[in-house]
Amino acid sequence: MLVNGKWTAEWHPVQSTDEKGGFVRQTSSFRHWVTPDGRAGLTGDAGFIAEPDRYHLYVALICPWASRTLIARKLKGLEEVVSVSVVEPWLLDEGWHFGDYPGANRDTLNHAEWVHQLYTQADGTFTGRATVPVLWDKKTHTIVNNESADIVRMFNSGFGHLAQSDIDLCPPDLLQEIERLNAEIYPSLNNGVYRAGFATTQISYAEAVREVFGMLDKLESRLADGRDFLLGDVFTEADIRLFVTLIRFDAAYYGLFKCNLRQLREYACLDSYTRRILAIPGIRDTVNIDHIKQGYYSIRALNPTGIVPEGPDMRAYALEGKS
Ligand SMILES: N[C@@H](CCC(=O)N[C@@H](CS)C(=O)NCC(=O)O)C(=O)O
Structure with a gap:
C-alpha cells in the first residue's frame, strides 16, 4: 500500500x-x-x-x-x-x-x-x-x-x-429494491467469498461460507419463478453486481477461497441466469477466465506454490479457461 x-x-x-x-x-x-x-x-x-x-x-x-x-x-x-x-x-x-x-x-x-x-x-x-x-x-x-x-x-x-445506449441500469421505480438487494448480496456473497478466502480463523471462515451459500440458496429460490433477472424482466445494476461474482465462482472461489459446498453449475436457476447474462451482447468480452485464474491463484498467502489449476472446464459457458 x-x-x-x-x-x-x-x-x-x-x-x-x-x-x-x-x-x-x-x-x-x-x-x-x-x-x-x-x-x-x-x-x-x-x-x-x-x-x-x-x-x-x-x-x-x-x-x-x-x-x-x-x-x-x-x-x-x-x-x-x-x-x-x-x-x-x-x-x-x-x-x-x-x-x-x-x-x-x-x-x-x-x-x-x-x-x-x-x-x-x-x-x-x-x-x-x-x-x-x-x-x-x-x-x-x-x-x-x-x-x-x-x-x-x-x-x-x-x-x-x-451514452450511446438508453438502457437504464437503475430505473427510479426499481431503485429501492436494487439498493435493498445490493445491501443484502454484497456482505454475504460479493464480499462474503473474500471473507471466506481470507479468514484466518476456522470460525470466521465457517461463518462466511454459511452466508455465501445461504445467499446462493436464497437467490436460487428467487429465480425459480422463471424470472429472467433479479428484478423481473429488466436487467439492472443488481444483476451486474451479482454476475461478476457468479462468473468467478467455480474458477476461483470454489477452490482457492474454499467455498466448496457446491459449484455454481449445481444451481440450475443461477446457472442459466449466468448464461443468460453472458449472452447479452458485449458482456462475454468483459470476462477473461485466464486472468481470473492467474490472478486469484497467484495470491501467495493462499497458494504458496502459485500453481494455477487446469480446471474447471468453462466450455459450457463458451469461455476459455486455459492456465
Ligand atoms: N471499493 C473498491 C474495492 C476495489 C478493490 O478491492 N480492488 C482490488 C482488486 S479486486 C484491488 O485493487 N486490490 C489491490 C490491493 O489491495 O492492493 C471498489 O469496489 O471499487
Whole structure:
C-alpha cells in the first residue's frame, strides 16, 4: 500500500483482519462524480463534466469490482467516450502492473508502470491501497473516483447524451429494491467469498461460507419463478453486481477461497441466469477466465506454490479457461 505517497510492500490482504480474524475491505478514497453539466455529484467536488475523450478507466480483469464498471461501460455504449487500460493479472509486491501479458496493456496515457503511480500522481501524499478500478481525468490529471459502485452509477446517468445506449441500469421505480438487494448480496456473497478466502480463523471462515451459500440458496429460490433477472424482466445494476461474482465462482472461489459446498453449475436457476447474462451482447468480452485464474491463484498467502489449476472446464459457458 501507499503511506504518505511512498510505496510499502509490508501490507498483505490477510493482515487486514478484525478481532475475530475476519477479512476487512478498505473503503475507497476518491469520490468525485462525472455529471452531464459538471455540477458536483453525491460526494466530492464539482468540475467533472461529461466530455468525450476526457476520462479513462483502469481495470484488472481478475477484479469483480473493476469488471462491474467494464460491463456498465459496454452496456451504456461508452466505449468511444471512456478509454480503458487493463493491468496484468497478478497483484505483485508493488501492486498492479502494466505490461504485455495477453489481454493486458501498457499505460499509454500516463506511462505508469504500476497502478500506485497513478495514485501518487493524483495525490503525492496518498495513504491507502492502490486499488482498481480507477476512473482517471485526462484534463486535470487526477483520479475522479476509485469506487466501482459510484462509477457504475456515473456510467449509467452521468454521461447524458454521450451514452450511446438508453438502457437504464437503475430505473427510479426499481431503485429501492436494487439498493435493498445490493445491501443484502454484497456482505454475504460479493464480499462474503473474500471473507471466506481470507479468514484466518476456522470460525470466521465457517461463518462466511454459511452466508455465501445461504445467499446462493436464497437467490436460487428467487429465480425459480422463471424470472429472467433479479428484478423481473429488466436487467439492472443488481444483476451486474451479482454476475461478476457468479462468473468467478467455480474458477476461483470454489477452490482457492474454499467455498466448496457446491459449484455454481449445481444451481440450475443461477446457472442459466449466468448464461443468460453472458449472452447479452458485449458482456462475454468483459470476462477473461485466464486472468481470473492467474490472478486469484497467484495470491501467495493462499497458494504458496502459485500453481494455477487446469480446471474447471468453462466450455459450457463458451469461455476459455486455459492456465
Ligand atoms: N471499493 C473498491 C474495492 C476495489 C478493490 O478491492 N480492488 C482490488 C482488486 S479486486 C484491488 O485493487 N486490490 C489491490 C490491493 O489491495 O492492493 C471498489 O469496489 O471499487
